[in-house]
Amino acid sequence: MIINLDLQSDVPIYLQLRNKIIEGIASKELVAGEPLPSVRMMAADLGVNMHTINKAYQLLKQDGFILIHRQKGVVVNPDGMPEVTNEYRQSLKDALRPIIGEAIARGMSAKDFQVVCAEIFSQITREVD
Amino acid sequence: MIINLDLQSDVPIYLQLRNKIIEGIASKELVAGEPLPSVRMMAADLGVNMHTINKAYQLLKQDGFILIHRQKGVVVNPDGMPEVTNEYRQSLKDALRPIIGEAIARGMSAKDFQVVCAEIFSQITREVD
DNA sequence: GCAACTGTTATATAATTAGTATAACAAACA
DNA sequence: TGTTTGTTATACTAATTATATAACAGTTGC
Structure with missing residues (x-):
C-alpha cells in the first residue's frame, strides 16, 4: 500500500x-x-x-x-472492524455538524451535499468488491 | 444568540x-x-x-x-454569504474524505451515512424558514 | 547461543499552536 | 471629553507535534 x-x-x-x-x-x-x-x-x-x-x-x-x-x-484486526456503536455515531455527528453548518450557510442544499458525499463514497469503494 | x-x-x-x-x-x-x-x-x-x-x-x-x-x-455580511467556490468544494471534500473513509471501514452504507447527514440538516434548518 | 527484529518505554529537545494578560493607538460617536 | 471600536504589540504559560536517542524484553532464524 x-x-x-x-x-x-x-x-x-x-x-x-x-x-x-x-x-x-x-x-x-x-x-x-x-x-x-x-x-x-x-x-x-x-x-x-x-x-x-x-x-x-x-x-x-x-x-x-x-x-x-x-x-x-x-x-x-482479523475479527473484523469495530462496529457502528452509539459512541461512534455521536462522534460522527459531532464531526459532521460544523461541516454541514458551513455548507448550509454557503447555500448548499441537502441534495448538493449528498452528491459530494456520494462522489467520495464511490471514489473510495470503486475498487474490486 | x-x-x-x-x-x-x-x-x-x-x-x-x-x-x-x-x-x-x-x-x-x-x-x-x-x-x-x-x-x-x-x-x-x-x-x-x-x-x-x-x-x-x-x-x-x-x-x-x-x-x-x-x-x-x-x-x-449584508451582501450575502460566500459562494460555493471550487476552492471550498475541494476543502469540503478533503474534510469529508477521512470521515467517510472511517464510516465505510466500520460497515456503514452510503444510505446509512446519508440518513445521518439528513438528520443534521434538519436539526440545523428546522427553525423558521 | 547469537544476532536481528518486534513493540514498548523513557528522556530530552525544538517548533508550533492555543490561550491569557496587559497595554497602547487612532477613529468614531454621544 | 470620555467611551467604545478594531487593531497592534509584547510577554508569558501550557499543550501539542515531531524528532533524536537509548534501552528493555521477548521472538525468530541461523
Missing part, C-alpha cells in the same frame, strides 16, 4: 497516517489479518520518526482497527 | 466560536446585516480572552461571512 504524506499540511502526520490506513481498509486494499509494516520500517519508508508511526498505530489499536502482538507485529 | 463553549474540548475555542456563528447563520438565527458583539463584549460574556474572539472573527472575515468596520463594529 502506497502512502503519501503531506508534511506541509496542518493535519498532523500521525493523523494523516491513521486516516490513510482506515481508508485502505475501507477500500479493501487492506484486508482483515493482513500484516502492516513495523513502526521502524514504516518510519524509514516515510522518512519520519518511529514515534510518529507508533502514535498512529496506538490510535488504530485503541479503536479496534488493528491488533498489536507484543513481539510479533501489527495486523489488520 | 446563545453560545455554549466546551472549554474541555480538544477543539480550540476560537474554532468552536467560528463554527457556532456559521451554524447561527445557517439556521437563520443570524441574518445578513445583523451586528455581532464587539470582541471585548463577547470575551466578557463567554469568559475568555479578547484575542481568542478576535481570532474567530478574523477567520470569519477572511472567509467572507462577516464584515468588520474599523470603528463601527462587526456585522454578518
Whole structure:
C-alpha cells in the first residue's frame, strides 16, 4: 500500500497516517489479518520518526482497527472492524455538524451535499468488491 | 444568540466560536446585516480572552461571512454569504474524505451515512424558514 | 547461543499552536 | 471629553507535534 504524506499540511502526520490506513481498509486494499509494516520500517519508508508511526498505530489499536502482538507485529484486526456503536455515531455527528453548518450557510442544499458525499463514497469503494 | 463553549474540548475555542456563528447563520438565527458583539463584549460574556474572539472573527472575515468596520463594529455580511467556490468544494471534500473513509471501514452504507447527514440538516434548518 | 527484529518505554529537545494578560493607538460617536 | 471600536504589540504559560536517542524484553532464524 502506497502512502503519501503531506508534511506541509496542518493535519498532523500521525493523523494523516491513521486516516490513510482506515481508508485502505475501507477500500479493501487492506484486508482483515493482513500484516502492516513495523513502526521502524514504516518510519524509514516515510522518512519520519518511529514515534510518529507508533502514535498512529496506538490510535488504530485503541479503536479496534488493528491488533498489536507484543513481539510479533501489527495486523489488520482479523475479527473484523469495530462496529457502528452509539459512541461512534455521536462522534460522527459531532464531526459532521460544523461541516454541514458551513455548507448550509454557503447555500448548499441537502441534495448538493449528498452528491459530494456520494462522489467520495464511490471514489473510495470503486475498487474490486 | 446563545453560545455554549466546551472549554474541555480538544477543539480550540476560537474554532468552536467560528463554527457556532456559521451554524447561527445557517439556521437563520443570524441574518445578513445583523451586528455581532464587539470582541471585548463577547470575551466578557463567554469568559475568555479578547484575542481568542478576535481570532474567530478574523477567520470569519477572511472567509467572507462577516464584515468588520474599523470603528463601527462587526456585522454578518449584508451582501450575502460566500459562494460555493471550487476552492471550498475541494476543502469540503478533503474534510469529508477521512470521515467517510472511517464510516465505510466500520460497515456503514452510503444510505446509512446519508440518513445521518439528513438528520443534521434538519436539526440545523428546522427553525423558521 | 547469537544476532536481528518486534513493540514498548523513557528522556530530552525544538517548533508550533492555543490561550491569557496587559497595554497602547487612532477613529468614531454621544 | 470620555467611551467604545478594531487593531497592534509584547510577554508569558501550557499543550501539542515531531524528532533524536537509548534501552528493555521477548521472538525468530541461523
